[in-house]
Amino acid sequence: MSQPLLDYQDAYLKTLQQAGKSVHTLDAYRRDLAQLAALLPEDAATQPPSRRHFVAALKKLSLQNSHPRSMARKLSTWRQYCGWLVRQGLLQSDPTQNLKAPKAPERLPKAVEQEALNLMLDSDTDRETLQLRDKAIFELMYGSGLRLSEVSGLNLGDIMLEAGWVRVLGKGSKERSVPLGSKSIIALQAYLAYRQAIAGETALFTNRNGRRLGQRQIRNRLRDWAAAQGSTQHLFPHMLRHSYASHILQSSQNIRAVQELLGHSNLSTTQIYTKLDFDHLAKIYDEAHPRAKRKK
Template sequence: MTPLQFAEHQPDYLRTLTQSGKSAHTVAAYQRDLVQLCQLLPPDGELTRAQFIAALKKLSQQNLHPRSLARKLSAWRQYSDYLVDKGLWPHNPISSLKAPKPPERLPKAVDQETLNRLLDNKPDDETLQIRDHAIFELMYGSGLRLSEVHSLNLDSLLLDEGWVSVWGKGNKQRQIPLGRTAVAAIRAYLPQRQAAGGETALFTNRLGRRLGQRQIQNRLKAWAQRQGSPQHLSPHMMRHSYASHLLQASGDIRAVQELLGHSNLSSTQIYTKLDFDHLAKVYDSTHPRAKRQK
């Protein structure tokens, strides 16, 4: 098939998309991706897999996000399948062509000094602020997921022993140590805890029912703003800060894996990339072979 033949069937293909119920926005996106492809292909000769790869490389050199490249490649592949189904092309040369992987997204972490300064601001005597302070100390002090904080019950705590029992992903239970400040914050909260009849949740709302996950998120966001946080805070960021700070201080990735409840070490290894600049500075300032003569 020549590039001209490849392009001439696009109007028919786009009509089939419309007839199949695709939105006008989706059809327009397919059209743009196919037009762009035809502009990147050579003007004549038989189309080959190598030419499609070259087109994909040209787009990647334009600093397009890998997800955009994957979407475009999907549109090309589906149109090529259409041509094969219609008997217009003997086979699809890009059926197994893969788009480049998106860059690994590193979790965001708040620096230790900022986070400790925020948490050191003691709450007022208002019940909800005391409850929130206990939640936030627990998030950072024990690295719990939002869902894990939400699901905690009174019997999850062993305050005298300094442990909390958590049910994580895959319904797996793990024991996590409680920090001194988290224990103190929880002890301050418990006498003021409101509970409806039979409610076992550790953290409850004004009605005495289990505090919802969205409520926890919103309370953390509002608290951070009131405290003058330089950045937005989320439960996810609190957990990531716990992990990165712990790994930075200990260097024990296996222990951090257990504390986070990660089944695979690869999930924990992402934190080793977070503090590379910090580790590089430590190396430069301490290792005798790193110091350069001036």
């Protein structure tokens, strides 16, 4: 390649523009490529770019305390540009191939404090169908840790009130049974006495028209209910599921049981969705393992 790597960026951006990319996207690509020019080592202007050059650029970003997600986005831009150069015959091989940016830390969903959540759920409910329905939904989401899609997809036959179980169809059509809490059973009984549905509708939770209640409606009802209860948090469905898992784990320290209740295939997924009390686990280890006991 006789010219520096970035001499072709204007031509590349023009192809993106012709492909219908937005002005915002083009500006972002232009900024990322301009930053690459500043990050590449000096010898990148006089020789074909190599993997070493891009590794050096990523290291400089890291030293500048760039967020891993930002670094991943920039690398994606650089990779697409190099791929275009290869396809145009302007670059013999792609120096970014198999190059990976630092992995961004998993973002844990927030849990609601036990006392605050229980106070909201224990508040008086109007004896209107919609309020009774919403109370049953929220009790079920927190009491059994159901996903939004799982709650919306429940049918009447999935609820076994006398036995105290709910049958759930989770991700990948994986079925599991989860215990019903006493508060959930009471709320469901109150709602079912007033449930309205069109002929043939099997959905457990229905809307004003007697049809299955949609996920967006549940999300909006939870948000509005929390605001009406004076919550300072923007409450969304997965916060209830995460609170369920976190509160059980904090009390039982049994992550395998939480894994089963949540319907996770892998334990690593449960570790992401729940707050592990590492101090407690470390204490158990120190007290129980003969090679871990420390001198006092």
